[in-house]
Every structure is written in C-alpha cells, then in structure tokens.
Amino acid sequence: MTVISLLINDSAYEDHVDKLIRFGGRPAAPSGILEWPTCASCQGNMQFLGQLPAGAQDGAEPLLLLFMCQNDPGSCNEWDADGGGNVVIAVDRESLGLIDPPNDGETLRPVCYGASIVNVESENYYDAQQVWVGSTGESARQILGHIDGQPDWLQGEEVPSCDQCGEPMSFVAQLEEGPDCKTAMNFGGGCAYVYRCRYDRRQAKMLWQC
Secondary structure, three states: OOEEEEEEEEEOOOOOOOOOOOOOOOOOOOOOOOOOEEOOOOOOEEEEEEEOOOOOOOOEEEEEEEEEEEOOOOOOOOOOOOOOEEEEEEEOOOOOOEOOOOOOOEEEEOOOEEEEEEEEEEHHHHHHHHHHHHHHOOOOOEEEEEOOOOOOOOOOOOEEEOOOOEEEOOEEEEOOOOOOOOOOOOOOOEEEEEEOOOOOOOOOOEEEEE
C-alpha cells in the first residue's frame, strides 16, 4: 500500500490568484513575466488549461502553467511533449497576478475550478479512484487526477527528457480531462502527464495518452 494524493474537484472555486492548483480561468504569474505561448504548428495563441506547483506546497517550487493549442484540435501534435502543440511554463510564486490573454485564438477555457488534495491509501492511482468513489458515493469525474508518486500509463511508459540536461524528467501530476464532459480539457478522452527536470525545476513538459 502507498499513499495516493488525489486531486478532487472544487467547483465552488472562482478565478482568484491565491489558489495555486486550479483549472481554467486566467493564468497567475508575476507582472511582466509571462509571454503568452504560441503553437509551433499553426502559430496561433495556445489555450491556458490550468496550473499547479512543481512540487512541495511550501513556496520553494515554481508554479507550472499548462498551455495547449486548441485552434484546430488534433492538427498540432498537442499530445506530444516535444511536438510544440503544448507547453509548460514555470514561474515564481511571488507577486502573482492574473494575466489577461491575447484577443486572438482559443485562449481561455469556459470554466474555472479548483482542486483539493485527498490522500488515499491504495496500490495505485486507479485503485485509489475506486476507494474514493466507494467511500464518498461521488462520481469518478470529480477526481481530477493525482500529484506526486508514480504515473499510471494508459499506453506504454513515455517519460520525457529535459532539453537542457538530457536526463529523464521527474513525475509531477497525472490529470484527467475534467468534471464536465462538455467543458473538459481535450486529452482525446485520456490523461495528461506533467513532468519537470529534477535538476532545473523550471524545465517542464506535458504529454497525454488516450
């Protein structure tokens, strides 16, 4: 048995800079730091998916901002950690403010929700899902993923390597598409995996499998 740190939907959350783990809304970053990312394939502005800390919740780790192109879904290698259709941007947690998006492109999701962390003792992530659903009676869609620990791959293992040092990256989080199928993040019906470099925490990547 191990402890699985589940991310549980907090639908009452509003777009606010103080909530570090959240999905939708506007990204949080220090003023003047964030240059809105564009897609390597279509050159359009990417969509902000959400954000979460790169590690410990004590402020020592940067905040990871997750972006993915949604201007022409399925055409820009959005699933590939190195395809240029998604990007993870690490920013300091000090002096955060909400950043307004550019006017062009699919830049913001139509919903905003937070996540609380619930620790469940289980063999793996998917067993932990069943334990939580069984103990709460809630829908499994309220589980937004998990942080730390180990990923549960839908396909074969696909750990990305750091562009700077070339070493395999460390696991940060596995993310579900979201609590509502109509407004969910587009991972092809699967899960996204967020990684960062163990030596330079500002180097981070995302991929997804379905």
